[in-house]
Amino acid sequence: MNAIWGKKIVLGLSGGIACYKAAELCRLLIKAGAQVQVVMTESAAQFITPVTMQALSNKEVFTSQWDARASNNMAHINLTREADLVLVAPASADFMAKLLHGQADELLSLLCLARPIASCPLVLAPAMNREMWQHPATVRNVAQLSRDGAHVLGVGAGDQACGESGDGRMLEPEEIVQEVARVLTPPTLLGRRVLVSAGPTWEAIDPVRAITNRSSGKMGYALASAAWRAGAQVTLVSGPVALPAPRGVSRILVESAKQMHEAIMAGAQQHDVFIATAAVADWRVKDFSAHKIKKTPGSAAPQLEFIQNPDILASVALGERAQAHALYCVGFAAETQDLARYAHEKRLAKGVPLMVGNWGPATFGLDDNELLLVDEHGSSTLPKASKDELAQQLVAEIAQRLPSFFQL
Ligand code: C5P
Numbered sequence: 001m002n003a004i005w006g007k008k009i010v011l012g013l014s015g016g017i018a019c020y021k022a023a024e025l026c027r028l029l030i031k032a033g034a035q036v037q038v039v040m041t042e043s044a045a046q047f048i049t050p051v052t053m054q055a056l057s058n059k060e061v062f063t064s065q066w067d068a069r070a071s072n073n074m075a076h077i078n079l080t081r082e083a084d085l086v087l088v089a090p091a092s093a094d095f096m097a098k099l100l101h102g103q104a105d106e107l108l109s110l111l112c113l114a115r116p117i118a119s120c121p122l123v124l125a126p127a128m129n130r131e132m133w134q135h136p137a138t139v140r141n142v143a144q145l146s147r148d149g150a151h152v153l154g155v156g157a158g159d160q161a162c163g164e165s166g167d168g169r170m171l172e173p174e175e176i177v178q179e180v181a182r183v184l185t186p187p188t189l190l191g192r193r194v195l196v197s198a199g200p201t202w203e204a205i206d207p208v209r210a211i212t213n214r215s216s217g218k219m220g221y222a223l224a225s226a227a228w229r230a231g232a233q234v235t236l237v238s239g240p241v242a243l244p245a246p247r248g249v250s251r252i253l254v255e256s257a258k259q260m261h262e263a264i265m266a267g268a269q270q271h272d273v274f275i276a277t278a279a280v281a282d283w284r285v286k287d288f289s290a291h292k293i294k295k296t297p298g299s300a301a302p303q304l305e306f307i308q309n310p311d312i313l314a315s316v317a318l319g320e321r322a323q324a325h326a327l328y329c330v331g332f333a334a335e336t337q338d339l340a341r342y343a344h345e346k347r348l349a350k351g352v353p354l355m356v357g358n359w360g361p362a363t364f365g366l367d368d369n370e371l372l373l374v375d376e377h378g379s380s381t382l383p384k385a386s387k388d389e390l391a392q393q394l395v396a397e398i399a400q401r402l403p404s405f406f407q408l
Contacts, residue, residue, distance in 0.1 A: 002388070003184040003229065004177070005033030010079055012088040012108045013053070014095035015043025017161040018127035018170035022089055023048060025173040026056045029087075032177060037079060039063070041095070041108050065107040075107060080115035087180060088112070090127035090170045091152075093138050099124075099150070100141045121183050123151045125176050130166030153179050178229075178247045185392075187231030188399035194232040195271040196224045197264055197278035197312065199239035202255040205304065206289040213279050214364040217241030219332070220277035222391035224249045227273075230395050235271065237263045239278060257281050257309035268316045268327060272406075273398060275330045276313040279364075284309055317351040325408045328353060330398060334360035343374045353405060356394065373397060 009029055013022050022044075029036050038053040038061045050061040060069070067075050080086065088095065088108065095109065104110040112122055124145065132138055133155060142152050153176065156169040171179070198220020203211045217238060224236040225246040234249045237260055245251040252267075254260045257280045268274055283306035293302050313331050321327035329352040333343045336359070343357030357372035369390055371382040382393050 002032055002392070003181045004029065007034050007084040007184060008037070008082050009034045009180070010037050010039055010083045010086045010111065011053075011057070012086060012112070013038070013040045013044035013048070014088060014090060014092040014108060015041055015047060016090040016092045016127045016170075017047060018090035019044050019047035021170055021173055023052055023056055025089055025176055026053060028173050028177045029180070030057065032181070035059075037062070037083070039079065039108050039111065041106055043092075062107055065110055067107070076104075076111040076114045080111050080120060083115065083120050085121050085123060085180065085184060086112060086115055087123045087125070087176070089123075089125035089176055091124040093126075093128045093132045093135075093141075096124060096126065096141050096145060096152075097137070100144055100148075117149060121151060122149070123153065123176075123180060123183055125153045125170050125179075126155055126168075127170030128168045129160060129162050130164055130168045133166075133168035151179070151183050175247055178225075182229040182231075182248070185229040185231075188396060189227055189273075190231035192227075192232045192273060192399075192402070193271040194224075194227040194234045194273045194275065195264065195267045196220050196227070196234065196236045196275045197238075197260060197280075198224065198236060199241040200279050201239045201257040201260055201281045201309075203257065203281045203284040203309075204255075204288055205285050206291065206293050208292050211281060211283075211285065212240070213281065215239070215241075215279035216365040217243050218365075218367065219358075219363065219369060219387050219391065220275070221246055222387040223275055223277060223394065226388070226391035226395040227275075229392075230399065232273075235267055237267065237278075257284060257312070261310045261312050261315070264312050264316060265319075268319060268321060271327065273328045273330070273402070274313075274316050274322075275332075275398070276316075277332045278312070279334065280312055281309055283307065311350070313352065314350045322351075325405055328398070328402055328405050330354045330356060333357045334363065336360050339372055340374070340379060343372055343379070347374050354398070354401065375401070 036057045038057045040063045054061045098109050104113045157167045199217035200213045200215040224234050228234045228248040236249050236251045286305040286307045317329045331352045333346045335342045339357045343355050347355035355374045363369045370384040
């Protein structure tokens with residue numbers, strides 16, 4: 001279950017052209033399983049109609065603190081007592097300046113002030129012209145709102161409705177949904193630094209040909225994202241895949257196993273957890289041809305000689321940090337038979353505390369998977385689910401194991 005599923009979210013709109021994106025945002029939140037109650041300021045209603053937002057949220061929209069529909073006439077209290085989160089998107093410069101001072105002269109700012117601060121987080125997605133965003137008053141307000149406990153999201157850069165270009169665009173709806181999921185996820189990895197390897201490697205034969213494998217990188221990317229949502233600082237070292245960098249994650253792109261080895265060995269020094277999901281090629285071609293190997297009629301096929309690649313996971317597990325119990329290593333074993341036995345054997349052979357087994361052909365490129373967790377106490381299964389869902393569960397399993405490991 002994703003962190004947004006079943007949550008009651010108040011989606012507030014203050015005035016700004018980015019209001020048009022709030023329609024899509026509302027739709028995505030509902031798709032993720034939230035119940036969305038829309039509240040709009042008077043100026044927001046100049047940009048997008050309450051009719052649109054009502055149709056998308058399937059709930060009556062509130063625009064005024066004097067709304068007589070609430071029998072107690074306290075919409076600001078009623079709307080926040082049940083809410084799990086208040087999201088203001090777009091949050092205009094003016095609206096944030098008001099919030100900062102605890103002003104409450106219309107329904108949206110009133111309910112932000114009236115919400116139970118301990119149980120109902122406030123997320124602000126700013127949107128404004130680049131000069132307004134850079135203005136010392138806005139910079140000061142954003143800093144103070146963050147100190148007051150609001151989650152003030154960043155902004156996007158690019159063309160603005162006013163014709164200028166720069167920082168200040170509201171984040172895209174998908175990005176805001178990720179941020180909301182992060183705020184709603186228990187921060188089990190807060191303060192931890194997590195290194196993830198993902199994807200296949202690309203072992204060049206000549207400048208145009210290579211040996212690779214069918215790993216899509218989806219599981220590793222899902223894990224990197226889940227670790228970020230759980231509060232970790234995440235570095236993802238990725239082989240060639242067709243996936244965008246997950247939000248909040250710092251990505252290093254590599255091609256060969258040798259490059260991945262270098263990046264991971266350097267990174268391992270600054271991380272607390274290493275999750276090796278990459279399908280690293282076991283061998284590389286011994287003599288890389290600087291030019292394309294030519295085929296001539298009747299000529300024999302090239303005889304390729306291979307040498308073994310370094311075992312990245314085993315090298316990290318043998319390193320000082322892992323041996324000193326300062327780095328927790330997790331391996332993945334993709335097998336086509338005897339999964340449990342091979343996963344047990346591989347855990348011991350690689351010297352890692354946790355090995356995750358999965359069926360090779362049943363996972364490569366697909367969105368679903370099923371995992372077998374093998375540690376010193378035995379094994380358990382995470383039943384078939386989406387890779388996003390499994391990543392979330394695996395991150396929780398890893399987080400649970402860390403305190404005792406680091407104490408040893
Ligand atoms: O030995 P095998 O490839 O089955 O082990 C899988 C695990 O080892 C995965 O976690 C994979 O990322 C890691 N591995 C590695 N370097 C290699 C081969 C595998 O880190 N050269």
